[in-house]
Structure formats: C-alpha cells, structure tokens
Amino acid sequence: MKTTTVLEGAAVDALIALLPAAVELESTLWPVAEGEMELAGMTTLAVDYLGAISAELSIALPSTTADAIREAGGSSAVFVGDVLRPALEAAAQTLGSGVMGEVVDTNTLTIFTDAGAAVYRISEPGSNTPFAWFAVQVKDSAQPSSRAMSDVSARKLGRIHDVEMALSVVIGRTRMTVANLLALEPGDVVDLDRSAGAAADILLNGRLIAHGEVVVVDQEYAVRVTKILDAAEAVG
Structure with missing residues (x-):
C-alpha cells in the first residue's frame, strides 16, 4: 500500500x-x-x-x-x-x-x-x-550535477536536434466561468491580467523559458526575445 x-x-x-x-x-x-x-x-x-x-x-x-x-x-x-x-x-x-x-x-x-x-x-x-x-x-526532483551535465556529449544531443517542440507566446491570461465563456460574441472585450507594454511570456512545451516583446515583421506578428530565464527563474 x-x-x-x-x-x-x-x-x-x-x-x-x-x-x-x-x-x-x-x-x-x-x-x-x-x-x-x-x-x-x-x-x-x-x-x-x-x-x-x-x-x-x-x-x-x-x-x-x-x-x-x-x-x-x-x-x-x-x-x-x-x-x-x-x-x-x-x-x-x-x-x-x-x-x-x-x-x-x-x-x-x-x-x-x-x-x-x-x-x-x-x-x-x-x-x-x-x-x-x-x-x-x-517524480524524482533531483537535479543533475554540473559535472554530469558536462558529460553529455554533442553526439548524444545531436540525436534530438530534429525533435519538434511547441513554442508559444502568452501576452496575458484571465479566468471566467463557463457561462461567461459561452456568452462571448464578436466585438466583446476580454480583460487580461497584464498591462499594455508589459513583457510577454515565451513558453517551450508549456514551460516558461524567456520574456519578450511582440513586434510586427513583414505584416506578421513576431516576438523579440528580451530575456532568457535560468532554471531557477523559469520555475519561480
């Protein structure tokens, strides 16, 4: 048991x-x-x-x-x-x-x-x-030591170079009831928990890895990375 x-x-x-x-x-x-x-x-x-x-x-x-x-x-x-x-x-x-x-x-x-x-x-x-x-x-939360990390060779890392990962940018979040969600119509405004001009969150497979600012490049949205977070900041 x-x-x-x-x-x-x-x-x-x-x-x-x-x-x-x-x-x-x-x-x-x-x-x-x-x-x-x-x-x-x-x-x-x-x-x-x-x-x-x-x-x-x-x-x-x-x-x-x-x-x-x-x-x-x-x-x-x-x-x-x-x-x-x-x-x-x-x-x-x-x-x-x-x-x-x-x-x-x-x-x-x-x-x-x-x-x-x-x-x-x-x-x-x-x-x-x-x-x-x-x-x-x-799960096992023990973090590998710096020496153990240095033992990982470039050849081994090369095995995952072609693995696709989902990168997403979050400019803000909000919470609402299901009833309010279903009542949304075109033209409605949803307030987010972030002020205008604040940094956006950059997530890799759902994990926060960096901050950035949204820009327009050739009439398409893009994100300019302003800060790369270390491991402690990413989970803090």
Whole structure:
C-alpha cells in the first residue's frame, strides 16, 4: 500500500475544494492492492507539472460526472479538462512553484495502478459511488550535477536536434466561468491580467523559458526575445 505524504494529501484537498460538485466532497486514500477500481469507460484527464517538485496528476471521471460537468457548461461540446483546469492547478501548486502543462484527454490508466502513485477515491459523504478518482505521482526532483551535465556529449544531443517542440507566446491570461465563456460574441472585450507594454511570456512545451516583446515583421506578428530565464527563474 502506498503511504501518502503531506504533499499528496494537500494536493487532493486543494483539488476537491474546486471540483464542481453540488455538495462538499471527501477523499479516501485507496489501497490499490486491496481492491480493483472500475475505470473502464471513464473520462481520464492527465497533466504534467514541472517545478522544484515535479509530478504527474490524473483524474478519472465516471460518465455521470463528466456529463454533469458538460451540462453545467451548457454544451455537450465543452471540454471537461478546461472546466477542471483550475482545480488541477490548485492541486499542482501545493507542490511548490512550477509550470503546469496542457490538460489532455487520455486513455492511459497505468498511473492508477502504479505503486509509486497516491490514488484517492473522491465521493460525496456516505456515497458508495465515486465522484472521481485522483492520482498524483511525484517524480524524482533531483537535479543533475554540473559535472554530469558536462558529460553529455554533442553526439548524444545531436540525436534530438530534429525533435519538434511547441513554442508559444502568452501576452496575458484571465479566468471566467463557463457561462461567461459561452456568452462571448464578436466585438466583446476580454480583460487580461497584464498591462499594455508589459513583457510577454515565451513558453517551450508549456514551460516558461524567456520574456519578450511582440513586434510586427513583414505584416506578421513576431516576438523579440528580451530575456532568457535560468532554471531557477523559469520555475519561480
């Protein structure tokens, strides 16, 4: 049986506080070895968190829970991951400073049976039907030494030179309810959490690596890099 830690317990507490439920939810550490979880047919979401303490988080939702979330959003086309992202962010942030990646819909359930993960059954008080299952697996946060890094040869790095990565630029963020999101119409103005002229964030695969300013080159938008962040700044 996996022994829960303070970090994992804080993560699930933060998660259930923001889950869209009609009543207050409770969590129970689930001894995977003592009972099977009925995960077939569930909507399973996963997200990676990179920081001083990195982790993988996953939540599995029964069809009734997923449908209720979509219904509350006013459309069957609502992506459940968008609705649950604030709750997953709150869970991840209990691990310390870091950057959370994209919430993805996945059929991978291996984390729920991994001995290294803490798995929780989330339900309404007194109910035998789970509202959701939540798993968090803290990864090895040890950083390689400078000497170890210097041992990586250019030949080995050359193996990944052709690997494509997603570079994105963020000029600001905001939060709104699903109802407000669905009510948006052409011409509406959405206020962002950043003032005009402030530096934009440059993210590589969801991780903050630099700051820059948006410019126009040949009638197309571009970004001029103004600062490259070191590892401590990137996760701070």
